Amino acid sequence: MPPTAWPFVGREPVVADVRSRLDGDRHVVITGAAGLGKTRVAQEIIDRYAASGTPVVRVVASPASAPVPLAPLAALVGDAIGIEAMNAARRSVAALARQGSSRPLLSVDDLHLLDEASAIVIHQLLTTGTVRVLATVRSSATCPPAVDRLRQSTGVDHVELGTMADADIADLVERALGGPLSGHARSVIITSAAGNPMYARELVEGSVAAGAMQRHGGVYGFEGRMVATPLLEEVVLARLAPFEGAERTALELLAVGGRLEQPLVERVAGFEPLERLERLGILVAEEHAGRLVLDVGHPLYRELTRARLGALARMRIYRTLAEVDAALANPSGTSTPDEQLRAAVWSIRGGLPVESVILTAAAHRAAATGNTPLAAELAHEASRRTGTTQDAMLASWCLSLDGDHDQAIAVLRTALRNETDPWTRAAVRLRIAEEHWWFGDLDSGRAVLDEAAAEPGPWDALREAQLSAHAALAGDVTESVRLGSPLMDHAHPWVRFVAAVGYCLGMIYGDGADEGLRAARALTESLAGTDVQPIGDPGQHHAIQVLGMVAAGELAAARDAADAAYAGAQLSPSQQARAWAAMLVGLVAELAGDLRSGARALAEAERLWTTVRVWGFAVWCGAALARAQAECGDLDEAATTLARVQAYPRPPQMLNGHLLDLASAWVAGAGGDRVAAAQHIAAAVRHSAAAGAVANEAEAWHEAARLGVLDLVDHLPDPRGWSRPRSALAAARFDLVQARLTGDPVAWERAASGFAAMGAHGYAAEAATGAAAAYRRAGSSRDAARLDGLAGTHLARTTALATPLVARRAATGPLTPREAEIARLAAGHLSNRQIAEQLVVSERTVENHLYRIFIKLAVTGRDDLAAALAATEQG
Numbered sequence: 001m002p003p004t005a006w007p008f009v010g011r012e013p014v015v016a017d018v019r020s021r022l023d024g025d026r027h028v029v030i031t032g033a034a035g036l037g038k039t040r041v042a043q044e045i046i047d048r049y050a051a052s053g054t055p056v057v058r059v060v061a062s063p064a065s066a067p068v069p070l071a072p073l074a075a076l077v078g079d080a081i082g083i084e085a086m087n088a089a090r091r092s093v094a095a096l097a098r099q100g101s102s103r104p105l106l107s108v109d110d111l112h113l114l115d116e117a118s119a120i121v122i123h124q125l126l127t128t129g130t131v132r133v134l135a136t137v138r139s140s141a142t143c144p145p146a147v148d149r150l151r152q153s154t155g156v157d158h159v160e161l162g163t164m165a166d167a168d169i170a171d172l173v174e175r176a177l178g179g180p181l182s183g184h185a186r187s188v189i190i191t192s193a194a195g196n197p198m199y200a201r202e203l204v205e206g207s208v209a210a211g212a213m214q215r216h217g218g219v220y221g222f223e224g225r226m227v228a229t230p231l232l233e234e235v236v237l238a239r240l241a242p243f244e245g246a247e248r249t250a251l252e253l254l255a256v257g258g259r260l261e262q263p264l265v266e267r268v269a270g271f272e273p274l275e276r277l278e279r280l281g282i283l284v285a286e287e288h289a290g291r292l293v294l295d296v297g298h299p300l301y302r303e304l305t306r307a308r309l310g311a312l313a314r315m316r317i318y319r320t321l322a323e324v325d326a327a328l329a330n331p332s333g334t335s336t337p338d339e340q341l342r343a344a345v346w347s348i349r350g351g352l353p354v355e356s357v358i359l360t361a362a363a364h365r366a367a368a369t370g371n372t373p374l375a376a377e378l379a380h381e382a383s384r385r386t387g388t389t390q391d392a393m394l395a396s397w398c399l400s401l402d403g404d405h406d407q408a409i410a411v412l413r414t415a416l417r418n419e420t421d422p423w424t425r426a427a428v429r430l431r432i433a434e435e436h437w438w439f440g441d442l443d444s445g446r447a448v449l450d451e452a453a454a455e456p457g458p459w460d461a462l463r464e465a466q467l468s469a470h471a472a473l474a475g476d477v478t479e480s481v482r483l484g485s486p487l488m489d490h491a492h493p494w495v496r497f498v499a500a501v502g503y504c505l506g507m508i509y510g511d512g513a514d515e516g517l518r519a520a521r522a523l524t525e526s527l528a529g530t531d532v533q534p535i536g537d538p539g540q541h542h543a544i545q546v547l548g549m550v551a552a553g554e555l556a557a558a559r560d561a562a563d564a565a566y567a568g569a570q571l572s573p574s575q576q577a578r579a580w581a582a583m584l585v586g587l588v589a590e591l592a593g594d595l596r597s598g599a600r601a602l603a604e605a606e607r608l609w610t611t612v613r614v615w616g617f618a619v620w621c622g623a624a625l626a627r628a629q630a631e632c633g634d635l636d637e638a639a640t641t642l643a644r645v646q647a648y649p650r651p652p653q654m655l656n657g658h659l660l661d662l663a664s665a666w667v668a669g670a671g672g673d674r675v676a677a678a679q680h681i682a683a684a685v686r687h688s689a690a691a692g693a694v695a696n697e698a699e700a701w702h703e704a705a706r707l708g709v710l711d712l713v714d715h716l717p718d719p720r721g722w723s724r725p726r727s728a729l730a731a732a733r734f735d736l737v738q739a740r741l742t743g744d745p746v747a748w749e750r751a752a753s754g755f756a757a758m759g760a761h762g763y764a765a766e767a768a769t770g771a772a773a774a775y776r777r778a779g780s781s782r783d784a785a786r787l788d789g790l791a792g793t794h795l796a797r798t799t800a801l802a803t804p805l806v807a808r809r810a811a812t813g814p815l816t817p818r819e820a821e822i823a824r825l826a827a828g829h830l831s832n833r834q835i836a837e838q839l840v841v842s843e844r845t846v847e848n849h850l851y852r853i854f855i856k857l858a859v860t861g862r863d864d865l866a867a868a869l870a871a872t873e874q875g
Helices: 012-023 038-051 071-077 083-099 116-127 145-151 166-177 183-193 197-210 230-240 245-257 262-269 271-279 299-307 311-327 337-349 356-368 372-386 389-401 405-418 422-438 442-454 460-473 477-487 493-509 513-526 539-551 555-569 575-592 595-611 615-631 635-646 658-670 674-690 694-707 728-742 745-758 761-777 781-795 817-827 832-839 843-857 862-874
Strands: 027-032 056-060 105-109 132-138 156-160 213-216 219-222 283-288 291-296
Touching: 012 027, 012 038, 012 132, 012 156, 027 038, 038 056, 038 105, 038 132, 056 071, 056 083, 071 083, 071 116, 083 116, 105 116, 116 132, 116 145, 145 156, 166 183, 166 197, 166 832, 183 197, 183 219, 183 299, 183 575, 183 595, 197 213, 197 230, 213 595, 219 595, 230 299, 245 262, 245 271, 245 283, 245 291, 245 299, 245 311, 262 271, 262 291, 262 311, 271 283, 291 299, 311 337, 337 356, 337 372, 356 372, 356 389, 372 389, 372 405, 389 405, 389 422, 389 575, 405 422, 422 442, 422 460, 442 460, 460 477, 460 493, 477 493, 493 513, 493 539, 493 694, 513 539, 513 728, 539 555, 539 575, 539 728, 555 575, 575 595, 575 615, 575 761, 595 615, 615 635, 615 658, 635 658, 635 843, 658 674, 658 694, 674 694, 694 728, 728 745, 728 761, 745 761, 745 781, 761 781, 817 832, 817 843, 817 862, 832 843, 843 862
Parallel strands: 027 132, 027 156, 056 105, 105 132
Antiparallel strands: 213 219, 283 291
């Protein structure tokens, strides 16, 4: 259901400013464009004055009341007219003044719509000092003379209400939804609303009602294009309705063509219509690279204008753009790659002929800019026309990035039948195998590579490289290193590119993170200027480097790289690019202890990977999400996520498949089933050890220590045979496990230092908490206090951490940090919905937390919480 209650956000400075003026016996007119929230701000001010005992009169003007003199003032003047209306108004206000503690406040909404008689009465009340006036006026409106005189009166201040800050728009939407937005949804809403809260509200309500915006893993994202409510369409289209002829033509050109050079639009629509549209704010003109560029004045002008153009109308506009662009082209015939791409798109969509070589170049340019849906459209058309394997490879690659793996394989199979060059045939088979692997069919992928054995030659190296990558994706890191290592210095860049996937992942998840990271960086340098699009996604190696930084303990650098990629991907048309970016941010944020950001990004990544049917990564992200939710204390969300992820199709063996076992362990452990938790961890340890995945084995043992199940020796392998790994993160995990086994406070403190050095603040807080408890048991109260303070320092750099090791710190008593936070809010008389909005969780999560809080504190209701919390803190 669409949200029904929208909070008051981002306007407190305006409220404070207006109240200060009114308290100083000034009158205030709030001006601003439609939809900026003038009425909401005025209502907030009215409510606060009324709550303090100030008499308030609210007048609402409207187009319907404007023809009827004094209609908006009926509550003050009754049926009086002329001078009697003035006297009646004074009597009514005087009666109100006797009831309150201060001079009455008269609020007039949409002052510009007042009739002359009403404006005169209010003007008289204002000039005689009978009332303080607070009014709103639309900045673009034409006011009657009496209203203008009122506005220009002595003692009247004008306060301009500007657009809302991007962060406030996002906060408004998230609080209304009761859950966080995905990065992409946040960017789309901010861009589309352009600071207008009404636009944001109507876009969200329309999209939720139409199913275009949905909640997944606690995070709201778009499943399709935004949908405006009828009200928003009416408001925006009313603004555009007066324009016909050349003005309408110019608007449609910009709606379809995007930002356009002024000479191109002028050639079609003329100069005067453009000037008029600019004066009215319908279009904007800006200097860009020495040229004047035009665009629509608001993103919604484009969206709603395009939505009302039929297929033939759009084709006509594309054709016009292509023909005029050609007429204005540089006589020398030179143009930039972006100009060539634009011309090709306009021609194709306008039904005009395009040379195949231009079409292929345009497809490559679209791919290079990250617009893989457009690249797929152009490359597929080029492939149909030319029948070349090069075009087929590009088309399949772009189709794959958009999630259409079946069509990608069909295009490649057609190309393979016609191709004779052995190197190219090997590359095509490599791509077919990769497509099978993306959606979890490892056996079919291996079978395709086995086909190549019938055509031996130097190109076999490419097959061996892909087998290395295949082994890594299947979780067999020992085999991936064995196969990939001899090929890392191969002369052919395609071989090096693919071999590095298997080798670097094998080293990172084995026990050679530093070497894996070095090799990944060296590969990137060696491929500078080399086109590897036909055989792989360059984004893979960026992801591998981030994973290498994590394993090597370079969390700060990993987060910087992940955050930069995430920020750059949010408005990308490529869902797979956004999936890579969200996955990396989520994994790194969780390790750093920023569980709120981590859970949000992982939920976004999981949804995107399922959309493009890359099930292995969907399971990876979904399992990590379930664990993060459990670490936050949101057990119901974690259980729901785990059940969803367990239903995804997946191969029997996969890279990071142990995460599903670890997520199951967290859900079981948080629910009180320690034996089941230990059994899930044991499965993760055995699978990781068998595959040579030392990093994953260390992670599994670390989770056993964090969940406190190392004592269940009948259900776990013997950890005493496990030696300390070399890679930084795995080594720190080992130290924590040993500290938990021995109970030695110095070992606990050593583990805390190791995690702190790499920026893993959540793990450091857990280890420091364990050290404080161990020192306390040893009778060293000074060291216990020191480590407890250190734990608090690290906890302050985390979000929502509520794991067993930190749950019983002295500052929170028997409650987890999240439970303590919710208990304090509930004790402060906030409703479940208000708490959910403030913490950006579901109401159901709040209810379940309160249930556990009541049990832990032995209380029966919210009224008892304040006393119970005070007693706990004193204890």
